[in-house]
Amino acid sequence: MKTLEEVITLVQQEVKSINYTGEPKELYDPMNYVLQLGGKRLRPVTVLLAANLFSEDITAFPAAKAVEVFHNFTLVHDDIMDDAPLRRGQKTVHEKWNDNVAILSGDSLLIKAYDHFLEGSYANLNAVLSVFNTTAIEVCEGQQLDMNFETRDDVTISEYINMIRLKTSVLVGGAMKIGALVANASEADAEYIYDFGVNVGLAFQLQDDYLDCFGDPEKFGKQVGGDIISNKKTFMMLKALELDSTGELTGWLGKSNFDNKEKVSAVKQIYKKLGIDELAFKLMDQYYIKGLESLQAIKVNNGQKTMLKAFAAQLMKRSH
Amino acid sequence: MKTLEEVITLVQQEVKSINYTGEPKELYDPMNYVLQLGGKRLRPVTVLLAANLFSEDITAFPAAKAVEVFHNFTLVHDDIMDDAPLRRGQKTVHEKWNDNVAILSGDSLLIKAYDHFLEGSYANLNAVLSVFNTTAIEVCEGQQLDMNFETRDDVTISEYINMIRLKTSVLVGGAMKIGALVANASEADAEYIYDFGVNVGLAFQLQDDYLDCFGDPEKFGKQVGGDIISNKKTFMMLKALELDSTGELTGWLGKSNFDNKEKVSAVKQIYKKLGIDELAFKLMDQYYIKGLESLQAIKVNNGQKTMLKAFAAQLMKRSH
Numbered sequence: 001m002k003t004l005e006e007v008i009t010l011v012q013q014e015v016k017s018i019n020y021t022g023e024p025k026e027l028y029d030p031m032n033y034v035l036q037l038g039g040k041r042l043r044p045v046t047v048l049l050a051a052n053l054f055s056e057d058i059t060a061f062p063a064a065k066a067v068e069v070f071h072n073f074t075l076v077h078d079d080i081m082d083d084a085p086l087r088r089g090q091k092t093v094h095e096k097w098n099d100n101v102a103i104l105s106g107d108s109l110l111i112k113a114y115d116h117f118l119e120g121s122y123a124n125l126n127a128v129l130s131v132f133n134t135t136a137i138e139v140c141e142g143q144q145l146d147m148n149f150e151t152r153d154d155v156t157i158s159e160y161i162n163m164i165r166l167k168t169s170v171l172v173g174g175a176m177k178i179g180a181l182v183a184n185a186s187e188a189d190a191e192y193i194y195d196f197g198v199n200v201g202l203a204f205q206l207q208d209d210y211l212d213c214f215g216d217p218e219k220f221g222k223q224v225g226g227d228i229i230s231n232k233k234t235f236m237m238l239k240a241l242e243l244d245s246t247g248e249l250t251g252w253l254g255k256s257n258f259d260n261k262e263k264v265s266a267v268k269q270i271y272k273k274l275g276i277d278e279l280a281f282k283l284m285d286q287y288y289i290k291g292l293e294s295l296q297a298i299k300v301n302n303g304q305k306t307m308l309k310a311f312a313a314q315l316m317k318r319s320h
Numbered sequence: 321m322k323t324l325e326e327v328i329t330l331v332q333q334e335v336k337s338i339n340y341t342g343e344p345k346e347l348y349d350p351m352n353y354v355l356q357l358g359g360k361r362l363r364p365v366t367v368l369l370a371a372n373l374f375s376e377d378i379t380a381f382p383a384a385k386a387v388e389v390f391h392n393f394t395l396v397h398d399d400i401m402d403d404a405p406l407r408r409g410q411k412t413v414h415e416k417w418n419d420n421v422a423i424l425s426g427d428s429l430l431i432k433a434y435d436h437f438l439e440g441s442y443a444n445l446n447a448v449l450s451v452f453n454t455t456a457i458e459v460c461e462g463q464q465l466d467m468n469f470e471t472r473d474d475v476t477i478s479e480y481i482n483m484i485r486l487k488t489s490v491l492v493g494g495a496m497k498i499g500a501l502v503a504n505a506s507e508a509d510a511e512y513i514y515d516f517g518v519n520v521g522l523a524f525q526l527q528d529d530y531l532d533c534f535g536d537p538e539k540f541g542k543q544v545g546g547d548i549i550s551n552k553k554t555f556m557m558l559k560a561l562e563l564d565s566t567g568e569l570t571g572w573l574g575k576s577n578f579d580n581k582e583k584v585s586a587v588k589q590i591y592k593k594l595g596i597d598e599l600a601f602k603l604m605d606q607y608y609i610k611g612l613e614s615l616q617a618i619k620v621n622n623g624q625k626t627m628l629k630a631f632a633a634q635l636m637k638r639s640h
Binding site: 024080099100101103106107110112114115118125126130133137140141143144145147 | 342343344347397400401419420421424426427428430431434435438441445450453456457461463465467468
């Protein structure tokens, strides 16, 4: 049996080996460019780990590549919508080429994702693609909700949780369910692993929101305080608005002329004062534990679950 | 056996019955909006007609809907790229909503296209989707080539034919091949019907280019002369540039201050003088006849081919 590190390395090699060829180059170059920007390849790793739980004798790599290529499709199109200039420190596709090239090469990545599934010659292709389609549409719903929330001032915490569930967590759950299905897991076990993935995905996104605010700038990779600067309606922001009776936080959100550093520092102080950091941790823990309970319910022996547990713990930077 | 008109009516009803439900409405409303703008539904009709050639006992409707929904995805994204304000006399999605909504609802239509294939529970789903993916990627290649050609002044006639083959004809061929596959045609017959579709598709696109120039404004539906006004490098334009030794045509293309009506009239006269209209007809005919030869080669009795022949003739506005 392979170690977690070996699985991760294998998946990274598989993704790195993807090289689409064809004409015109304005279509194919951006597809290869975005795929080779790197990244931790978390989603395809989860496909493999989920599949390994049920069978060692399967080829889940095509499905894993499909999920990663789909994820990259979303990155290319989201970056247009968010007008993002950089992705992993490099120019985004629409910046390096233009919006039209980004739309079309993104579309082509989505089609290629389906093509990778076909490579797998899966006997239960219909069931596998059904999970994938449901997940893919939900990711689109999440992205649209995220954009809608930017101009709304009545977003609730449950709406926010639903949005991040759709935008980011269902793909983790879907990746695992797909891994389970290509390894011929039972329908019940496939559901359990889906719930494990969605809940760990939620915990992971809430952790990302937390780190965006309280993370170590050296380790976080993105600008710390970005969510605060853009008034992003995260769990922390929404909870703080609910608890802040002084109106101090609302004051900061309404101001247009301020120093960003000053704002980030002031909002962080408000969060600390209201205990928002602790509440965020508590919520993260709830989802994480809920996820582990679903994993526990899967009918394979506990030894086989070790690697998935280790991977989840690694994601959540925990020792257990 | 159903008549051609009955098949067309059934397909139109099937497409009209599509109504995607879900939240948020900014994602789902545009998907339903573009699908209900109408149109002749040529592509899903060809799926049905091709399937009927090989089997009466099949349900090709899911595949037909998939192809039509895919076509609508291309319309939504192409309209963003071409900055088109109107589609069938109504506002395009990006005009009625915005670019981001059009990108995301287009993406969702592409995913839904795959979902329709799953509805069919096709035993040979892998083979069906393989044809669909190849076709879909080629349509993207064609759109990118079309955009590239706008800024190139060395486009050759064979490059133009290859571009329209990819952008429009392979979808007609692909639709027919998919229809054949869901009706369990042999691989050889599926190839013949693909060639029939591609060649008739080429003839149809060349006819569309011809009508853009010489069509009856009452019947054409689009602005007659639009290609001439925008210096579009069609077969007629490229052939005329090749044959025009006077430099008169090049003169018209270079001018920036002119009356559009005057330009259209002058270029049409040049075309007539050089016999371009006749050459366009000849090329159309070549592809049309080549298509009919492929249809002839299919190993079913000739009576069953009558409806497909009649449909092709109707497309080409011919009596035979």
